[in-house]
Amino acid sequence: MSSMFLGIDGGGTKTAFVLIDAGGRVAARHEATTSYYLEIGFDALRTLLRGGVQTTLQQAGVRAADLAHTFAGLPAHGEDSALLSRFDALLTDIVPRSTVGNDMVCSWAGSLAGADGISLVAGTGSIAYGEWQGRGARCGGWGEIFGDEGSAHWLAREALALFSRMADGRAEPGPLLALVREHFGLTQDLDLCAAINGGAQRSELAQAARLVTTAANAGDVQARQLLVRAGDELALLAAGTARNLAVPAGAAVDVSYSGGVFAAGDLVLGPLRAALARHLPGAQLKRPHFGPELGAALYAARLAGQPLSAQALSLLS
Incomplete structure (x- = not known):
């Protein structure tokens, strides 16, 4: 065999x-x-x-x-x-x-x-999948147009929206402003429209999510808040999966993760852990095997x- x-x-x-x-x-x-x-x-x-x-x-x-x-x-x-x-x-x-x-x-x-529990994926897109007592269920994974919350593509999109607000005076400028200008090689800020609307692929745009972590580490409070929001969105995916699996309320359930968004470390894992305590009591966040x-x-x-x-x-x- x-x-x-x-x-x-x-x-x-x-x-x-x-x-x-x-x-x-x-x-x-x-x-x-x-x-x-x-x-x-x-x-x-x-x-x-x-x-x-x-x-x-x-x-x-x-x-x-x-x-x-x-x-x-x-x-x-x-x-x-x-x-x-x-x-x-x-x-x-x-x-x-x-x-x-x-x-x-x-x-x-x-x-x-392969053990019972829930896995969060936050790479280019986002989705959750779990198994519990012989049942399997998913949550999320609706795509970048109206879903994929907490993913690299979502973070990149939110970061560019924040950049636009910083650039035209609706938000206080932070380190993200210069990082986006450098990343896209902008001569003027409005050139970002051409860079994105000119046919940037989904995977290419997702690379800009790394700028959020860099900006947060440089003291950008607004960029840090994007990672807090990502943690909350990912916790909701875990809670939705638990509901679809009929996991009893308050039951101890392991939750783990994979994907490039988690390269941000505690900047996203800390908010995720806190959000799990609110949305899925009993969840135990585990490092991936x-x-x-x-x-x-x-x-x-x-x-x-x-x-x-x-x-x-x-x-x-």
């Missing part, structure tokens, strides 16, 4: 491929660009997946036939019923045994090592009916 498991963690910014074995050894890793089909299209997505799988297998010196299972967690999966069959067929002619799902599952499987890329591989092992042992998990890194 094959004991190799391939995980693919898709995202709005990058796509990670990780191959592991049943003993907890990482046999190969590979990273590619965004797998957000609304940005690159289905044909490019299939090409990206095929190339990533082939590169990962070549690194490890194994064949597709050696894989017990492959799991690909991709952004936007499940958000258009008419496209489910296309999503589900993405890997059928690439690997022999595969499952395609939403990338939120990768975060949950990695951050909580593993990243979502390893979570994808762990979930592939689970789908193969060969979940990794506690000893194998302790060796995984």
Whole structure:
């Protein structure tokens, strides 16, 4: 019986491929660009997946036939019923045994090592997913136009709105003002309109979220408040997931996280912890066991009916 498991963690910014074995050894890793089909299209997505799988297998010196299972967690999966069959067929002619799902599952499987609880994802977009006593549920993930609160894209959008208010006198200027000017190479402040309206991709705009953390660390009170708001929005996602899972009120439930927004550290984790105490009493915020890329591989092992042992998990890194 094959004991190799391939995980693919898709995202709005990058796509990670990780191959592991049943003993907890990482046999190969590979990273590619965004797998957000609304940005690159289905044909490019299939090409990206095929190339990533082939590169990962070549690194490890194994064949597709050696894989017990492959799991690909991709952004936007499940958000258009008419496209489910296309999503589900993405890997059928690439690997022999595969499952395609939403990338939120990768975060949950990695951050909580497959245990009951809720995982928050705040990368380019935002979403929450949890499992509880055999049930699974999601919350959020509605996209950048009217959702994705607390995500990097949301933070970037709010930061640019704050910049506009600072630039034209509606808000007190802070360090964010100069940071945005430098980041976008603005000759004059209104040039930001052309920079954004000229076709900036979702993933490109999300990169500006880092300016919020930099500004907050430089003493920008208004930028810090954006991170407080992000923490509150993410806590609401956790509370909504708990409600959808029918977690009893006040029950102890582990909440973990993944995604670039959390690179802000205590600037966002502190507000998140405080907001969880208000919105989801009993929540215990836990550092992630593993990243979502390893979570994808762990979930592939689970789908193969060969979940990794506690000893194998302790060796995984």
